[in-house]
Every structure is written in C-alpha cells, then in structure tokens.
Amino acid sequence: MTDQELDKFLHIRTEGTIEVLQSSAHYNRYEATPYQVLDVLFDTYPLKPTDHIVDFGCGKGRVPIYSAYRFKNHATGIDLNGRLLQEAYVNLAEFRAGQKRSGGSIEFEQKTAETYEIQAGQNIFYFFNPFSVEIFQSVIDNVLKSTESKKRKVDVILYYPTNAFVFFLEEETPFERIEEILIPTLSIDNDDERILIYRYE
Template identity: 80%
Template structure:
C-alpha cells in the first residue's frame, strides 16, 4: 500500500518533503516517515494501549495518528513549526470525524523540543532526525531526569539515525541498544536506512 493510499484510509494528508524556514538552525526540514517503515517497526515493536508515545518533530501528524489508530495508545506530537501543526490539527479533526470508535488519544504541542516537559507516563520517544545532536542531547537528558523522578522503563526509537545520535546514546547515556532493523525495501546501499531501538530502566 502506498503512502497516498494509507493517507486516504486515515483521511489525512501527510505526504511530501517541505523546506520551511525555522526560527532555529538546529531544526531540520519536514519529511514524514514512510508507512512501510512504520509497518516494519510495528511488526517487531507493537505498542500497547497503555503506552504513551512522543513523536519529536511530528510535522503533519502521520506517526501520532497512525500509531494511535493502529494500537489505541496515547500519542503526543511535538513540533516547533506552527504551519505544520496547523495541518496536523486539521488532519486530526478529519481523522476523528471518521473514527467514531477510536479509543486512543492524540495531542499536539507547539514548542521547542528542549522546552517540552516530559510527562511521568511517557515511555516511548520517536525521532526521525528532527533536529541537531545538540538538541537531541538536551531532550534525552530531559527524559533521563524524568525517569529518575518517576521510575519506569523508557525506549528511544531512531529512524535513519545519524552517527552523532548513535554515538551520544551509546557512549554518553545509560541507554542500551535492544534492536536494529534494516529497511532494505527502500535502500540497498545506505546503511543509515535502519531503525534502532534503545532502552533504559531506572
């Protein structure tokens, strides 16, 4: 099934890559995670209805809406860009209008990732290279501080991870890699085309 076909099923519009001038050079362009990648991820990492996923750099809302649709879980999308979030809210309204029995929960927040306050029950954090490693480091430190205050297991999911992201997690944090998933259907020669999952429990 193509991305366009899945968008049509969900009644949302999340396709495309958009270069938008951000207020910070640390934030990258919008590009939605392909549904095929999400399907591959969820085959090995199914979410529970009690999970609370946070998508940093959620853009138009594909990952939050699809995750909540598939698993009935709680999802928060965080993005700095108001134009993208306006489209995310529109997509959410269209999705909810056709999903009368939907039991998940989806919220969007407009803020910088560094300033976003990690909530006590959030336990899965998703990143598709939304910002620089400096911002990523701050976000991960915020997650770890939250875990120390509210003891729990937390997972970090990286799609198409940069070397800097991987080095930081593996060399400077207590997170341990628990899964690596290549995405050969999209790219044969690019070793960065993969999903990495890390876990920490305090």
C-alpha cells in the same frame, strides 16, 4: 498500499517534504516517516494501549495518528512549526471524523523540543532526525531526568539515525541498544535505512 492510499484511508494528508523556515538553524526540514517504515517498526515493536509515544518533530502528525489508530495507545506530537501543527490539527479532526472506531488519545503541542516537559506516563520517544545533536542531547537529558521522579522503562526509537545521535546514546548515556531493524526494500545500498531502538530501565 502506497503512502497516498494510506493517508486517504486514515483521512489525513501527511505526504511530502517541506522546507520550512525555523527560528533556529538547529531544526531540520519536514519529512514524514514512510508508512512502510512504520509498518516494519510496529510489526517488530508493537505498542500497548498503555504506552505513550512522543514524536519529536511530528510535522503533520503521521506517527501519532498512525500509532493511535493501530494500537489505541496515547500519542503526543511536538513541533516548533505552527504551520505544520495547524495541518496536524486538521488531520486529527479529519481522522476522528472518518473513523468508525476510536483510536487512542492524541495531542499536539507547539514547543521547542528542548523546553518540552516530559510527562510521567510517556515512555517511548521517536526521532526521525528532526534537529541537531545538541538539541537531541537536551531532550535525552530531559527524558532521563523524568525517570528520576517517575521510575519507569523508557525507549528511544531512531529512524535513519545519524552517527552523532548513535554515538551520543551509546557512549554518553545509560541507554542500551535492544533492536536494529532494517527496512527491506528501502535499505539497498544505504546502511542508514534502518531503525535503532534503545532502552533505559
């Protein structure tokens, strides 16, 4: 199915790329992860109902809603932009109303990524280049600090990863790369069209 068809199936509207004015130049435009990418990711990396994924720069909520529908896991979307989050809340309400079966728990929060407090049960963190490497460093530091009070395995998922994100994780943190997933029909002549998964335990 196309992205439009899958949105319709889930009773949500998450398509498009939107340039939005942010209070900080460190934050990037909204662009939803293609469903094809999510299919490939979660075919290789299935979630458990006990997993709690956090999508930084969640926009209209595609990743949290899709994952919770497919796996009934917990999902949290973080975004600074109130306009996009308002659409995410509408999508969540329409998704809930349109489903015969219940998905996992889904919540959204309007917050700068670097000030968001990582919760003890959160163990998977998803990034599709939502902001600068400086903010990414702060978020990863917060993730690692959270493992000091609640020891657990945590994974970081990067779609379309920048060299700066990769260098930081591999050279300046204890995270280790455990998976590289190429996106079959999207990766022609584009080495960045891939997913990298890192783990700390």
